[in-house]
Amino acid sequence: xxxxxxxxxxxxxxxxxxxxxxxxxxxxxxxxxxxxxxxxxxxxxxxxxxxxxxxxxxxxxxxxxxxxxxxxxxxxxxxxxxxxxxxxxxxxxxxxxxxxxxxxxxxxxxxxxxxxxxxxxxxxxxxxxxxxxxxxxxxxxxxxxxxxxxxxxxxxxxxxxxxxxxxxxxxxxxxxxxxxxxxxxxxxxxxxxxxxxxxxxxxxxxxxxxxxxxxxxxxxxxxxxxxxxxxxxxxxxxxxxxxxxxxxxxxxxxxxxxxxxxxxxxxxxxxxxxxxxxxxxxxxxxxxxxxxxxxxxxxxxxxxxxxx
Amino acid sequence: xxxxxxxxxxxxxxxxxxxxxxxxxxxxxxxxxxxxxxxxxxxxxxxxxxxxxxxxxxxxxxxxxxxxxxxxxxxxxxxxxxxxxxxxxxxxxxxxxxxxxxxxxxxxxxxxxxxxxxxxxxxxxxxxxxxxxxxxxxxxxxxxxxxxxxxxxxxxxxxxxxxxxxxxxxxx
Numbered sequence: 001x002x003x004x005x006x007x008x009x010x011x012x013x014x015x016x017x018x019x020x021x022x023x024x025x026x027x028x029x030x031x032x033x034x035x036x037x038x039x040x041x042x043x044x045x046x047x048x049x050x051x052x053x054x055x056x057x058x059x060x061x062x063x064x065x066x067x068x069x070x071x072x073x074x075x076x077x078x079x080x081x082x083x084x085x086x087x088x089x090x091x092x093x094x095x096x097x098x099x100x101x102x103x104x105x106x107x108x109x110x111x112x113x114x115x116x117x118x119x120x121x122x123x124x125x126x127x128x129x130x131x132x133x134x135x136x137x138x139x140x141x142x143x144x145x146x147x148x149x150x151x152x153x154x155x156x157x158x159x160x161x162x163x164x165x166x167x168x169x170x171x172x173x174x175x176x177x178x179x180x181x182x183x184x185x186x187x188x189x190x191x192x193x194x195x196x197x198x199x200x201x202x203x204x205x206x207x208x209x210x211x212x213x214x215x216x217x218x219x220x221x222x223x224x225x226x227x228x229x230x231x232x233x234x235x236x237x238x239x240x241x242x243x244x245x246x247x248x249x250x251x252x253x254x255x256x257x258x259x260x261x262x263x264x265x266x267x268x269x270x271x272x273x274x275x276x277x278x279x280x281x282x283x284x285x286x287x288x289x290x291x292x293x294x295x296x297x298x299x300x301x302x303x304x305x306x307x308x
Numbered sequence: 309x310x311x312x313x314x315x316x317x318x319x320x321x322x323x324x325x326x327x328x329x330x331x332x333x334x335x336x337x338x339x340x341x342x343x344x345x346x347x348x349x350x351x352x353x354x355x356x357x358x359x360x361x362x363x364x365x366x367x368x369x370x371x372x373x374x375x376x377x378x379x380x381x382x383x384x385x386x387x388x389x390x391x392x393x394x395x396x397x398x399x400x401x402x403x404x405x406x407x408x409x410x411x412x413x414x415x416x417x418x419x420x421x422x423x424x425x426x427x428x429x430x431x432x433x434x435x436x437x438x439x440x441x442x443x444x445x446x447x448x449x450x451x452x453x454x455x456x457x458x459x460x461x462x463x464x465x466x467x468x469x470x471x472x473x474x475x476x477x478x479x480x
Binding site: 009011013015036043044047048049053057060 | 335336339345349419426444446467470472477
């Protein structure tokens with residue numbers, strides 16, 4: 001123990017800061033010096049811990065009041081605003097989505113297989129468009145077709161294919177719809193298909209039955225096919241105006257056909273290969289005594305006088 | 309069921325009373341927990357702000373346990389977490405060396421012993437000592453307040469410190 005009791009009370013001076021730590025170190029033992037340091041620190045902590053908390057309360061009040069009025073309400077308002085904002089955003093996105101139709105478009109000569117939300121399958125032929133609304137699909141299986149497609153519908157609610165030439169509705173079946181320009185052909189492969197044409201005429205199709213509409217003339221057809229020929233790379237026609245066959249050729253091979261002096265209304269029965277243009281042209285035009293010239297993507301036709 | 313109506317913490321007077329009643333103890337508790345005065349102060353403020361925000365949900369009878377629960381949990385949330393951890397580590401390293409006074413680790417037990425030692429000082433020494441160390445009054449101010457000489461203040465301070473040190477030396 002260092003009993004350093006001179007006239008000067010050096011420990012009092014040191015606590016007041018009038019005596020430095022180094023000066024104290026010279027006056028007391030190292031053990032005592034460390035004790036004093038620890039004590040001084042303890043006093044400071046105790047002072048901090050025991051001092052009146054007025055400043056703290058003041059800080060708390062300031063933080064509380066900096067958030068407008070009663071905080072509970074402000075928080076709810078914030079929540080409400082947040083909810084409103086997210087609702088708006090959600091509605092915006094939702095309406096955007098609901099307005100956004102799902103559209104499939106195939107290029108000329110291409111086919112696309114589409115799986116619908118209910119498991120139904122659609123094979124879209126070349127140069128065709130299939131459209132449906134994702135939102136209303138849940139309530140109503142309805143789609144819009146321009147062109148040709150083969151449908152394999154899973155059982156369920158009414159399934160409707162609309163086209164500008166008429167609508168086709170079924171419950172679960174396989175059928176083919178071809179609606180191009182004013183030509184409309186529906187063929188049923190399985191199940192039962194109801195067709196309502198543009199002229200509000202109703203046709204119930206059973207397997208192997210079909211209906212064609214061309215220029216307002218409706219015809220029921222029968223065929224023993226099990227799948228549309230275009231799926232097998234073949235396109236067939238029965239008493240079909242040449243105009244439609246030519247349009248189909250153009251679609252299939254992405255070519256332009258100049259009809260020349262050929263009569264568009266000539267009826268054609270037969271088919272063509274959808275993979276080989278030369279073969280297709282030969283199979284369509286040879287039986288009809290039509291000559292054709294191929295120049296790049298342009299084909300020129302000429303009717304040969306059959307009276308020869 | 310009690311007849312007395314429940315005190316509403318949402319009322320400013322009640323809130324202030326609660327604060328005055330528990331803030332010092334809570335801060336002390338937090339200091340002992342975190343060993344850092346700034347963190348203790350931060351958590352204390354956060355805790356009472358939280359009490360205010362939930363004033364309608366907290367019953368007056370349970371306010372103490374609410375405060376301690378919130379304060380204990382707040383440690384995890386407080387942003388200074390990492391800083392505190394760092395201080396902890398610093399503290400431990402320097403405690404082993406027992407050198408730099410800024411980083412001296414003060415154990416809560418030690419702090420309590422110091423308090424006891426101060427409390428057991430002779431009344432005249434304690435009076436001066438508390439005014440000086442706790443209320444941070446200058447010796448001259450204390451002399452004026454107690455109507456004694458500065459020399460007397462200095463003597464009492466000097467003796468008090470030695471007494472405290474000796475008492476702790478015997479204890480530890």
